[in-house]
Amino acid sequence: MRPRGRPAPSAPGEGIVIDRMRTADLDEVAALERVVFPNPWPRVLFERDVVDDGINQTFVARKGRLLVGYLIGWLVVDELHIGNVAVLPAARRDGVATVMVRRALEIARGRGVVRATLEVRASNAAAIALYRKFGFNEVAIRRGYYTDDGEDAIVMLLTFGGSLR
Numbered sequence: 104m105r106p107r108g109r110p111a112p113s114a115p116g117e118g119i120v121i122d123r124m125r126t127a128d129l130d131e132v133a134a135l136e137r138v139v140f141p142n143p144w145p146r147v148l149f150e151r152d153v154v155d156d157g158i159n160q161t162f163v164a165r166k167g168r169l170l171v172g173y174l175i176g177w178l179v180v181d182e183l184h185i186g187n188v189a190v191l192p193a194a195r196r197d198g199v200a201t202v203m204v205r206r207a208l209e210i211a212r213g214r215g216v217v218r219a220t221l222e223v224r225a226s227n228a229a230a231i232a233l234y235r236k237f238g239f240n241e242v243a244i245r246r247g248y249y250t251d252d253g254e255d256a257i258v259m260l261l262t263f264g265g266s267l268r
Contacts, residue, residue: 119199121206124153124161124173131170132163139189142251149175160207164190164199174203176211183211185221188230200233208237212263219263222248222256234259 124132133146152159152175160176160183171194175187185207190199208219222245223230231241239259248256 117198118166119171119197119202120165121162121202122165123155124149124163124175126150126153128163128170128173129153132173135170135173135189135191136187138192142249144187152177160210162203162206164203166194166197166199171197172199172203174200174207176207178211178214178216181215181217183207183216183219185219195229200230201236204233204237208261217263219261221259223259224249225255225257231257231259234261237261 129146129149132149133143136143136149149161152161158178160174160178162174163170164172164174170191172190173187174185174189176183176185185204188200188203211219219239221234221239223234225244239261241257242260243258245256245258247253
């Protein structure tokens with residue numbers, strides 16, 4: 104039994120709505136990008152990816168009216184490449200990234216994709232744990248990949264076969 108006056112803890116991802124990224128989202132997406140990443144992508148790159156051309160996989164996550172995250176990915180032949188996953192710092196550990204990655208993987212699988220790849224900072228233990236939860240494995244290291252500080256990137260690969268967790 105929980106103490107009076109305290110709300111029940113919410114389940115990870117509860118109350119999060121995932122939708123395709125639209126042009127109307129781009130100012131908020133670019134603002135989140137500047138908050139989350141030390142070397143942010145310019146808004147113009149998001150403008151290119153918001154087009155629904157069957158290749159671009161762009162999603163935003165909202166909790167109420169607040170944009171709490173976004174995901175950028177690309178379908179290339181039989182592979183999904185996840186390029187960016189960003190979550191508002193105040194919304195981390197709320198299941199936002201889990202819900203977005205699951206959605207991207209489900210759509211990719213439905214389109215016959217056989218694998219997914221991504222790069223992640225070697226120091227980003229939380230992201231690495233999230234990707235491992237989905238079945239991604241570390242397959243390579245890109246030395247000095249990140250231009251802001253020269254940090255290495257871990258290349259991770261998921262080969263579809265089982266269910267998405």
